[in-house]
Structures are given as C-alpha cells and as structure tokens.
Amino acid sequence: MITRAKVQLHTLLLLIIVVHFSQPVCVDVPSETEAVLGKPMKLTCISCMKREEVSARTRVDWYYLPKQDQNIIQDPIPIFVYKDGHPEETEGPWLGRLVWNGSQDLQDVSIRIRNVTFNDSGTYECQVFRKFEFDYFTPSVTETKVIELTVKEKASEDPAALYSEIMMYVLLVFLTFWLLVEMVYCYRKISKSDEQVQDTATNYLAIPSEHKDNPAAPVTE
Incomplete structure (x- = not known):
C-alpha cells in the first residue's frame, strides 16, 4: 500500500509539472491568398509571443492598400481595428462584412470577410502593436504582415x-x-x-x- 501510494504521488507531481510548464503552441502560418466569389474568406495574421510576453497590451490595425498610381499616391485605408479587447469596424465598403476571427490569447489576430466580392481583391496589411508590461520598463514592438488577395468566380483545383x-x-x-x-x-x-x-x-x-x-x-x- 505504501509503495502504491508513493507511485500515485509521484505521478500526480509529474502531471502538475507538465501542466504548469506546458504552453499553447503558436505556429506562424501564412494566409490563404485566393477567395471565392460570394464565400467567406479568412485573412490570417499570426503574431506569436514568447512566454514572458503574454501580459502585453495589443492593438491590431487592418488596412487595405489601394493600387498606387505614378501620379496619385493613396494612403492605406483603415478597415478594421481591435483595441482594448473590442473589435471595431470602420466606414467604407467593408462595413458590416468584417468579423473578428482572432484567438483569446491574441496570437492569432485574423479577420474574416463575409460574402466576398470582386472589389475585395487587392493588398491587405495587418499591423500588430504590442506594449509589454515588465517590472521596470514597458517596451513596445510593431509587426506588419501583408496579404495579397485574389477573388475568383470558382475555386481552382488544388493538386496537393x-x-x-x-x-x-x-x-x-x-x-x-x-x-x-x-x-x-x-x-x-x-x-x-x-x-x-x-x-x-x-x-x-x-x-x-x-x-x-x-x-x-x-x-x-
């Protein structure tokens, strides 16, 4: 009985250690770049954090980048903002068609487009701003990812x-x-x-x- 109790105690301690040190795995995967007309499309933006950076304050800005003309330079169009734990849509042709599709730990800060149209083709930019809260200093970092989206009438066959x-x-x-x-x-x-x-x-x-x-x-x- 004593030996069995020791084995159970050691097993319990091992499980506690494994659970304590295990953290969710973050894999930085690229976004799909082909959407189908009339279907939803996820614009994937992954921004992995280290273990000591989990307590960071995060702000996510999504932009649409118009095609640049040699004579006219257009600024990026803000289409979606996530700050202070709340998603916010901005005015424009995407109003009412963008949905927050990120994770709770804010390592996945993706959005989803409802009912894709041909006008949704173009370049999208995901800008992630993090302000870390350490004991003696609060550094910040900004990460930007670009997605080239093409809208097709029908899905193309994937050989893979x-x-x-x-x-x-x-x-x-x-x-x-x-x-x-x-x-x-x-x-x-x-x-x-x-x-x-x-x-x-x-x-x-x-x-x-x-x-x-x-x-x-x-x-x-």
Missing part, C-alpha cells in the same frame, strides 16, 4: 488536396484489406485449435479403458 484525397482512399482500402486478412487468419487459427482439441478428445475416447490412467485408489484406514 487531390493527391491527399487519393492517398486517403488508398490507405482506407489497404486497411480494409489488411483487416479482412487478419480476420481470416484468426478464424483459421481458432478453427484449427478447435479441431486439435476435438481430435485429442476423440483419440482419448478411442483408447481402451485398461490403457487409460487409473485414478489413484482411495486411502483407507
């Missing part, structure tokens, strides 16, 4: 997705065949074992009674 689907079906057929082979093998093995038991019982019954092992005679006083 088609290859993955084919491989999935091939693997499914292989696993089904392997399962059938295992079932047949196990059935034959069990049948052979039953036949051996039956043959042993038949041979035993065929032996004359005088050749069979006699049970020990009872002991009498």
Whole structure:
C-alpha cells in the first residue's frame, strides 16, 4: 500500500509539472491568398509571443492598400481595428462584412470577410502593436504582415488536396484489406485449435479403458 501510494504521488507531481510548464503552441502560418466569389474568406495574421510576453497590451490595425498610381499616391485605408479587447469596424465598403476571427490569447489576430466580392481583391496589411508590461520598463514592438488577395468566380483545383484525397482512399482500402486478412487468419487459427482439441478428445475416447490412467485408489484406514 505504501509503495502504491508513493507511485500515485509521484505521478500526480509529474502531471502538475507538465501542466504548469506546458504552453499553447503558436505556429506562424501564412494566409490563404485566393477567395471565392460570394464565400467567406479568412485573412490570417499570426503574431506569436514568447512566454514572458503574454501580459502585453495589443492593438491590431487592418488596412487595405489601394493600387498606387505614378501620379496619385493613396494612403492605406483603415478597415478594421481591435483595441482594448473590442473589435471595431470602420466606414467604407467593408462595413458590416468584417468579423473578428482572432484567438483569446491574441496570437492569432485574423479577420474574416463575409460574402466576398470582386472589389475585395487587392493588398491587405495587418499591423500588430504590442506594449509589454515588465517590472521596470514597458517596451513596445510593431509587426506588419501583408496579404495579397485574389477573388475568383470558382475555386481552382488544388493538386496537393487531390493527391491527399487519393492517398486517403488508398490507405482506407489497404486497411480494409489488411483487416479482412487478419480476420481470416484468426478464424483459421481458432478453427484449427478447435479441431486439435476435438481430435485429442476423440483419440482419448478411442483408447481402451485398461490403457487409460487409473485414478489413484482411495486411502483407507
């Protein structure tokens, strides 16, 4: 009992240590750059933080960058703002069609476009401003990511997705065949074992009674 209690205590301590030191994994993945007309589209913007930076204050500004002309220089158009824990849309053709799609820890600061139109094609900029709150100083950092979005009437075929689907079906057929082979093998093995038991019982019954092992005679006083 003492040994079992020690093992359980050590296991509990190990689980506590693992949970304490484990942190959510942040993977910086690029955004999709192709949208389908009339469908929703996620503009992915990942800004990973280190463990000691989790307490930072975050502000996210999304801009649309018009095509620049040689004679006319246009400023970026603000289309979405996230600050103080609240998402805010700005005036313009995207009003009512942009939705906050970020994570709770603000490492994913993406937005989603509802009902994509051809006018949504163009360049988008995700600007992430973080102000860190350490004990003795409060540094800040700004990270900018650019997304080139193209809107098409129909989704183009992805060769990688088609290859993955084919491989999935091939693997499914292989696993089904392997399962059938295992079932047949196990059935034959069990049948052979039953036949051996039956043959042993038949041979035993065929032996004359005088050749069979006699049970020990009872002991009498």
